[in-house]
Amino acid sequence: MQSTERMMVRWMCGVSLKDAKSSQELLDCMGILGVAERLRRGRLRWFGHVERKGEDDWVSRCRDLVVEGYRGRGRGRKSWMECVGQDMKALRLRREDAGDREGWRRGILGDRPTRARAESRTLKR
Numbered sequence: 001m002q003s004t005e006r007m008m009v010r011w012m013c014g015v016s017l018k019d020a021k022s023s024q025e026l027l028d029c030m031g032i033l034g035v036a037e038r039l040r041r042g043r044l045r046w047f048g049h050v051e052r053k054g055e056d057d058w059v060s061r062c063r064d065l066v067v068e069g070y071r072g073r074g075r076g077r078k079s080w081m082e083c084v085g086q087d088m089k090a091l092r093l094r095r096e097d098a099g100d101r102e103g104w105r106r107g108i109l110g111d112r113p114t115r116a117r118a119e120s121r122t123l124k125r
Contacts, residue, residue: 040087044108047084051098 013026027034033041053060088094093107 040090041108043080043084044087044091044093044104047088048098048101048104048108051095052101 013021013029015021015026024034050059050063091107093104097107098104
């Protein structure tokens with residue numbers, strides 16, 4: 001988070017620099033997700049979508065495709081599947097869990113209410 005963004009978050013929370021609160025504490029106080037967490041959720045949502053696709057779909061066929069050819073010098077880039085694997089490990093999810101859409105969403109989002117759950121509840125007025 002850049003310094004101006006930090007200052008805005010502190011101002012919105014009514015916290016001064018003297019209070020010595022970390023940016024993570026302030027984000028938690030306001031209920032805002034960090035960028036890394038938002039990216040993780042997006043990656044896992046897309047992975048679940050792709051996992052539920054049919055075997056005959058072109059996306060499913062390309063998912064495990066191995067590209068042959070020369071690899072350049074230096075450290076190789078991290079692949080998308082490596083990132084997804086780390087995310088699943090951090091949240092204790094398995095590839096098989098993606099078949100259950102609600103369970104997968106609960107695993108990614110935790111207790112955060114989703115639009116589908118909010119619409120299924122009846123509101124008393």
